[in-house]
Amino acid sequence: MEWSRFFRRHRVDEELSREIDAHIEIETEQNIARGMSPEEARYAARRKLGSTRRIREDVYSMNTVGFLETLLQDLKYGLRVLRRSPGFTAVTVLTLALGIGANTAIFSIVDAVFLRPLPFPHSDRIFVVDRVGNRFGGHSLSMPMFLAWRRDSQMFEHFALVSWQGPESLSGDSGEPERIRSIGVSTEFFPALGVQPAIGLGFQPDQGRVGGPRVALLSDGLWRTRFGAAPSVIGRTVRMDDESYTIIGVMPRDLELPLPGMRNAQVFVPIRIPDDSQDPSNGGLLCVGLLKPGVAPEQAASALTPALSELRTRFPNMFTPEEKAHLELLRTFIGDWAGPAPLLLFGAVGLVLLIACANVANLSLARSTSRQREIAVRAAMGAGRRRIVRQLLTESTLLAILGGLVGLAVCYASFGAIIGLVPTSIPHVGAYQIDLRVLAFALLLSLVTGLLFGLAPAVGASRVGLSASLQESNTRSGGGRGRLRRGLAVAEVSISAVLLIGAALALESFSSVMHVPPGFDVNNLSSVDFSLSPKQYDTPEKRAAFIGDAITRLEALPGVESVAMTSSLPLRGGPDTLFSIVGRPEPTNLNEAPDALFRVVSPEYFHTLRIPVERGRMFADSDNASSQAVMIINRAMAQWLWPEGDALGQHIWVGKPMGPAYTEPSAREIVGIVADAREMTLAEPPFPTMYLPASQSPGTNGGSFLVRAGAVSAASIRSVLTQFDAQHPVGQVQTMDQTLMASVTDWRFRAILLTLFGALALFIATIGVYGVISYWVAQRTHEIGIRMALGATRRDVLGLVIGQGVLLALIGVVVGVVAAAELTRFMADMLYGVKPTDPLTFAGMSLLLIIVALLACYVPARRAMRVDPMVALRYE
Amino acid sequence: MPKRGAPPLDGELLQGTLDMLILQTLILGPAHGHTIAYAIERRSEEVLQVEHGSLYPALHRLEARGWIASFWGTSENNRKARYYRLTKVGRSRLSAQTSRWEQLVRAINRVLRPVTD
Numbered sequence: 001m002e003w004s005r006f007f008r009r010h011r012v013d014e015e016l017s018r019e020i021d022a023h024i025e026i027e028t029e030q031n032i033a034r035g036m037s038p039e040e041a042r043y044a045a046r047r048k049l050g051s052t053r054r055i056r057e058d059v060y061s062m063n064t065v066g067f068l069e070t071l072l073q074d075l076k077y078g079l080r081v082l083r084r085s086p087g088f089t090a091v092t093v094l095t096l097a098l099g100i101g102a103n104t105a106i107f108s109i110v111d112a113v114f115l116r117p118l119p120f121p122h123s124d125r126i127f128v129v130d131r132v133g134n135r136f137g138g139h140s141l142s143m144p145m146f147l148a149w150r151r152d153s154q155m156f157e158h159f160a161l162v163s164w165q166g167p168e169s170l171s172g173d174s175g176e177p178e179r180i181r182s183i184g185v186s187t188e189f190f191p192a193l194g195v196q197p198a199i200g201l202g203f204q205p206d207q208g209r210v211g212g213p214r215v216a217l218l219s220d221g222l223w224r225t226r227f228g229a230a231p232s233v234i235g236r237t238v239r240m241d242d243e244s245y246t247i248i249g250v251m252p253r254d255l256e257l258p259l260p261g262m263r264n265a266q267v268f269v270p271i272r273i274p275d276d277s278q279d280p281s282n283g284g285l286l287c288v289g290l291l292k293p294g295v296a297p298e299q300a301a302s303a304l305t306p307a308l309s310e311l312r313t314r315f316p317n318m319f320t321p322e323e324k325a326h327l328e329l330l331r332t333f334i335g336d337w338a339g340p341a342p343l344l345l346f347g348a349v350g351l352v353l354l355i356a357c358a359n360v361a362n363l364s365l366a367r368s369t370s371r372q373r374e375i376a377v378r379a380a381m382g383a384g385r386r387r388i389v390r391q392l393l394t395e396s397t398l399l400a401i402l403g404g405l406v407g408l409a410v411c412y413a414s415f416g417a418i419i420g421l422v423p424t425s426i427p428h429v430g431a432y433q434i435d436l437r438v439l440a441f442a443l444l445l446s447l448v449t450g451l452l453f454g455l456a457p458a459v460g461a462s463r464v465g466l467s468a469s470l471q472e473s474n475t476r477s478g479g480g481r482g483r484l485r486r487g488l489a490v491a492e493v494s495i496s497a498v499l500l501i502g503a504a505l506a507l508e509s510f511s512s513v514m515h516v517p518p519g520f521d522v523n524n525l526s527s528v529d530f531s532l533s534p535k536q537y538d539t540p541e542k543r544a545a546f547i548g549d550a551i552t553r554l555e556a557l558p559g560v561e562s563v564a565m566t567s568s569l570p571l572r573g574g575p576d577t578l579f580s581i582v583g584r585p586e587p588t589n590l591n592e593a594p595d596a597l598f599r600v601v602s603p604e605y606f607h608t609l610r611i612p613v614e615r616g617r618m619f620a621d622s623d624n625a626s627s628q629a630v631m632i633i634n635r636a637m638a639q640w641l642w643p644e645g646d647a648l649g650q651h652i653w654v655g656k657p658m659g660p661a662y663t664e665p666s667a668r669e670i671v672g673i674v675a676d677a678r679e680m681t682l683a684e685p686p687f688p689t690m691y692l693p694a695s696q697s698p699g700t701n702g703g704s705f706l707v708r709a710g711a712v713s714a715a716s717i718r719s720v721l722t723q724f725d726a727q728h729p730v731g732q733v734q735t736m737d738q739t740l741m742a743s744v745t746d747w748r749f750r751a752i753l754l755t756l757f758g759a760l761a762l763f764i765a766t767i768g769v770y771g772v773i774s775y776w777v778a779q780r781t782h783e784i785g786i787r788m789a790l791g792a793t794r795r796d797v798l799g800l801v802i803g804q805g806v807l808l809a810l811i812g813v814v815v816g817v818v819a820a821a822e823l824t825r826f827m828a829d830m831l832y833g834v835k836p837t838d839p840l841t842f843a844g845m846s847l848l849l850i851i852v853a854l855l856a857c858y859v860p861a862r863r864a865m866r867v868d869p870m871v872a873l874r875y876e
Numbered sequence: 877m878p879k880r881g882a883p884p885l886d887g888e889l890l891q892g893t894l895d896m897l898i899l900q901t902l903i904l905g906p907a908h909g910h911t912i913a914y915a916i917e918r919r920s921e922e923v924l925q926v927e928h929g930s931l932y933p934a935l936h937r938l939e940a941r942g943w944i945a946s947f948w949g950t951s952e953n954n955r956k957a958r959y960y961r962l963t964k965v966g967r968s969r970l971s972a973q974t975s976r977w978e979q980l981v982r983a984i985n986r987v988l989r990p991v992t993d
Binding site: 012015016018019020022023025026027029048049050051054055058059 | 908933
C-alpha cells in the first residue's frame, strides 16, 4: 500500500491541493452566509485551515518516508535504549556473538562439503558411475568394466575414467628432482567436467591410447612455483618416473578437483586406455560421466547393468550375479564420502545457538517486565499493538545484528584454528572460507535469531493489559512470565546437558583411541617412503639388491639400531587380498572367500617394530626364491581361521579365488604367528594380516623404510637414499608419532570441536541460570525482607535461593539426560571404547551441570543474604 | 467558536482519537472534509475543535490504510469536492477502536476515582 502510493505521490499532491481549494471555497461561502464580506470570509477560511503548504508537505512526506521514517525512529530509539543499559547489551551481544560466530565457522565447512555447487557447468548431470551388490563395495572399478561400460555409454555425453595413480617424481628440467602429486585421467575427463586448460590445449584422443605420445597438463600452482609462470613451458619436456613427457598446457588457476585425494593434484597425465584388458583388478579407478540432458540416472544405470553379467562370464571370480550399475551425483558422492562428522558438528553448534537464543530471550523478558510501564504508557498514548511489537522486534533485531557482527569477528579470529583441525581426508568443493554465501548465512542467522528471541517477549509485552499496568506500582507482576523464564532456563540447562554429554563421549573416545596400544613400539621410529623406477630396477634381483643395500647403508648411520622395509606402513591401511586355505573346500561364491591385509616385509621387520613373535619363527635369510614359500600371520588371523587348531604348518594360497591372473605360483606355509599390531588405524580392531618375505615377493617396487634410532637426523636418512639416484626424489622422513597422529585427526577434530561447543553451552547456560536467579532474588527482596524480619536466618535465605537454582538445574538435567540418551545413538559410529549411553559419562556431566548451576546461584544468594529487612520493607 | 457548555480542549487531540472520530462520522454516510470537521465539532457540542490543518493528513492516512475510500463528487453547492466513505475494514476497525477506547476510559476512571471509594 505505502509503496504504491510512493510512486503516485505527485498525483496525490495535485488532488490534495484541489481538495483543499474546495474546502476553502465551501468555508468561504458559509462565512458569507454568516454575514461576512467576501474578502473577510475568504481570509477567515484560510486562517482556520492554516498553511496549505504545511498540509501538503505532511501528506507528501507520509507517502515518501512513512515506512523508512518509522524504521529510523525505531532504530534510534532502540539504540538509545541499548546504550542506556550497557550491561544487558554487552551480555546479549557477547552471547549471540559466540553462538553466531561458531555457527558461521562450522557452516563454512558444511557449505564446502555438502552444499556449495560444483564449479562446473552442467554439474547437475555429472555422475559417478559405480557398481553395487559386490563385497568389494563401492569404488572398485577395473579396466574391463570401464571398457564395457564405455561401449554401452550412449546415454552419456562424455564417459570418463580417473585414476589416483600417476607419476610420482618430476625431474629433467633445471629444478631439483621433486616428488609430485599427479593423477591420471582419460581424455574425456576434462570435457565431462567442462573444464579447459587456461594455456595450451587439452588432451587429444591419440594421447589416451597405448603407445600414444606421453603428454602432461600442469596445475596452475606447479606452473607458478616450479616453472616461474613462463608461458614458454608449453612444449617443454620433463621426466616423470623415468619417462619423458611433453607439457601441453596449464589448467586454470581456480581448478580444484573436489574428488577425495585429488584436490592437490599438480600434474594430470592421460590414462592410456587399452583396446582390451584382461586385468580385472580393482585398481584405484573412478568412473565419471556427463549424462545427456533429459536422461534419468536410473535409465542410464539399467543400460550399464547388462555389461556386468557379460563380464561375469569372462571373470567368474570377480563378479556376482547380484551386481548392478549405480549412478550417484558427483556432488552427493563428495558429501557421502565426507561422512556425517560435519553434520554432527553443525547440529551441535546449532544447539549452542539455541541456548544463546533462549538466554537472550530470557534477558529480554526480564527487561520487558521492568519496561512494562514504559510500554503501557506508549500504548495509552495511542501506539498500536503492532507498532509496539515492531519497536521491540526492531530492538531485538538490532541486538542480533550487533551480535552477528561481533560473531563474524569471533569467526574470523578462530577460523584458522578451526579449519586447521579439519582432517584433510574430508573432500570438499572449493576452499573453506568466509565467502559471500557464508556471510549471507550469518546475516540470515542473525535475523532469524533476532526474531526467535525477540518474538516471545515482544508479543508478551504488547499484550499487557492497559488498566492493569497503569495501576501497577511496582515490578512484582507477571507470574506467568516468570514461568516462561524458568522454562527457558530449564531448556538451556537441558540442551547444555545434551551437548556436554556428547562432548564428553567424543573426548573419552579420543582418549581411548590414544590409549590403544598400537602393538608396536612407536618411540624412536621414523619412516621414509621410496619408490623404484620400473626402468632402472627392471628385474627382481635389482630390486632386492636395492632394498638390501639401502638397509645396510641406513643401519650404518650412527645411532641407528635397526632398519626394516615394508610395502605399507602400519596405521595407514593398505591393500588386502583374497586367499584360499589348502585342504578346505574352495568357496563357490567370490563373496564368501576369506580376505586379509598383506604386507611385504624384510626379515628385520618384527624386530625393528618390536612386534613379538608368539609362535613359530621370524623370517630368515634362508627364506629365498628357491626355498619353500612362507608367510607369517597375526594372531587375529590365526584365531579367526583356526580357533581350535594350530595355524602353524598350514598352507595358504594367496589370490587363488580371484583367478589365475592373481594366484601366486604356490601356496605358502605359515611359519610364524605374531602379536597383533594396528595396521589400519588405531581405532580399528586388529585386522587379519599376512606378512610375506620380500625375498619371496619379486614384484616389490616401493614402500617404506622403517628406521629405529635414538637420534638420527632426517637429512642423513634422506642423503643415504639420494646417493642411489640423484635424479630420483626421496620422500620426507616422518616420525611414527606423526603417522600415529595423522591416523587420529578425525577423532581429534570431533573431540576438540565438540568439547569447545560443550564448554560454550555450559558458559551460556550458566549466565542464563545466574540471570534467572538474580532476577528472582531482585523480585523477592521485599519477601525476603519480611522473612528475615520474621526471624528467618541467613542460612534459610541461602537455602531458599539455592533451592530455586537447584530445582531449575535438576529439571533441566533430567530432561537433558533423556534427550541425550536418544540423541547420542547417532554418534555411535564415532565413539570408541565408550557406549553412547555410558552411565558414568551421563552421571558425571549431570553432576558438573548441577555444580555449575550452584555456583551460578551463589552470587545472587549472597546478595539475598545481605538484604536488610528494614531497607527492603521501606522500599515499597 | 465555542458557544455553550465546556470550553474546548487545549492542544491536539490524542493521536489516534481523531481517526476514530472521523470513522464514526462517516458511519452516517459519505462526506467531504469540510462536513466531517463540522460534524465532529457539532456532535461534541463544540468541545472538540478539529484543527482543519490536521484533518487532511488524517484522512489521507486512513485512506492509505484502506479504512476509508475517496471519490470525487458534487457538493450541496454544486462544487467539485472529494468525498470519503467508510470501507469494510474501516467499519471493523472502528468497532475495535471504540471498545479499546472504552477500556481506556474505564481504566483512567478507576485511577481517578475518589480515594474514599
